[in-house]
Amino acid sequence: MLPIRDDTPSRTFPLVTFLLVLANGLVWLWEVSLGSGAALTSAYLRFGFMPGVLTGAHEAPPGALQPYILTTLTSMFMHGSWTHILGNMLFLWIFGNNIEDHLGHGKYLLFYLAGGVAAAMTQLLSGPSSMLPTIGASGAIAAVMGAYFFLFPRAKVQTLVFFIFITTVRLPAWIFLGIWFVMQLFEGTFGTAQGVAVWAHVGGFLFGVLIAWISSRRGRTRMEYEV
DSSP states (O other): OEEEEESOOOSSOOHHHHHHHHHHHHHHHHHHHTTTSHHHHHHHHHHSBOHHHHTTSSOOOTTOOSSGGGHHHHGGGOOSSHHHHHHHHHHHHHHHHHHHHHHOHHHHHHHHHHHHHHHHHHHHHHOTTOOSOBOOSHHHHHHHHHHHHHHOTTOEEEEEEEESEEEEEEEEHHHHHHHHHHHHHHHHHHTOSTTOOHHHHHHHHHHHHHHHHHHHHHHHHHHHHHO
């Protein structure tokens, strides 16, 4: 399933979402300029996140960013293929504008980055000695999706479905995102998605739900106080 658009308009221009898409795109063009050889591998080792380095199970590779915890941030701006970045940016653009509208530009940026770090830490827990570089914005975007799942469950998502033939359907957001989340849990539990950091997706999504729940409770408390 691939989202095409939703039916929830935002009240403001999603400036931060736009800048995040732009930043990811520029980093990707830089990666493309490195070619597919040693220079690109070196970039992955320098800016990608390897849980085994942060836990002390392995030495950091030569040239790795220091302090190493910063790779939890830099890794979320790197991608491994055209389909990787285009898919991620599509999801971010569709679901990010409404969360940015809800939180405000500054808080949304902090939420996005914190979601990416939370996703990286979840991936670390799933494999604390792993030396595979984890890259991609999907953990942070999963946090955005988790917040959307909580805040806009009845929004309709126009979805491209690949099943025998290609068609489009309008699904409630809670169904579309719920199916996506269950798929991540299944793939993480049974190991059906090789080379994909599915536990980062799970951790990011749950982080997004939690922050959206806290945000909505604070909003209700503030309204009750003002009344």
